[in-house]
Amino acid sequence: xxxxxxxxxxxxxxxxxxxPKGCCAAQGSEAIAAKFKEALHQRGLKGKIRANKAGCLDLxxxxxxxxxxxxxxxxxxxxxxxxxxxxxxxLLGGKPVERLRVRDEYWKKPAAK
Numbered sequence: 265x266x267x268x269x270x271x272x273x274x275x276x277x278x279x280x281x282x283x284p285k286g287c288c289a290a291q292g293s294e295a296i297a298a299k300f301k302e303a304l305h306q307r308g309l310k311g312k313i314r315a316n317k318a319g320c321l322d323l324x325x326x327x328x329x330x331x332x333x334x335x336x337x338x339x340x341x342x343x344x345x346x347x348x349x350x351x352x353x354x355l356l357g358g359k360p361v362e363r364l365r366v367r368d369e370y371w372k373k374p375a376a377k
Contacts, residue, residue, distance in 0.1 A: 272315040273316050276288060276294055277324070339364040342364060
């Protein structure tokens with residue numbers, strides 16, 4: 265089996281409904297993960313690009329969150345409607361979907377106490 269060219273990690277972490285951080289599962293991430301897997305398969309990309317469910321990616325407030333490696337492109341507030349665009353634009357076209365990207369400035373903000 266050949267090594268995957270890319271990995272898509274979709275956060276499917278579950279937190280209690282009253283957790284102030286929220287969680288990606290509450291934003292439909294299980295269905296998003298399933299759609300990524302199915303859409304990759306339909307496009308003949310199974311074996312080249314791997315879609316994985318992930319535990320917490322620590323972007324709860326931006327859920328559903330997705331990260332694509334090896335580029336290290338992070339997406340936030342991803343919905344089912346965004347999956348095909350991410351595949352077509354980013355994975356096939358080489359152009360990340362800027363409106364969903366988590367900006368570098370986000371990572372530089374002070375941690376919540």
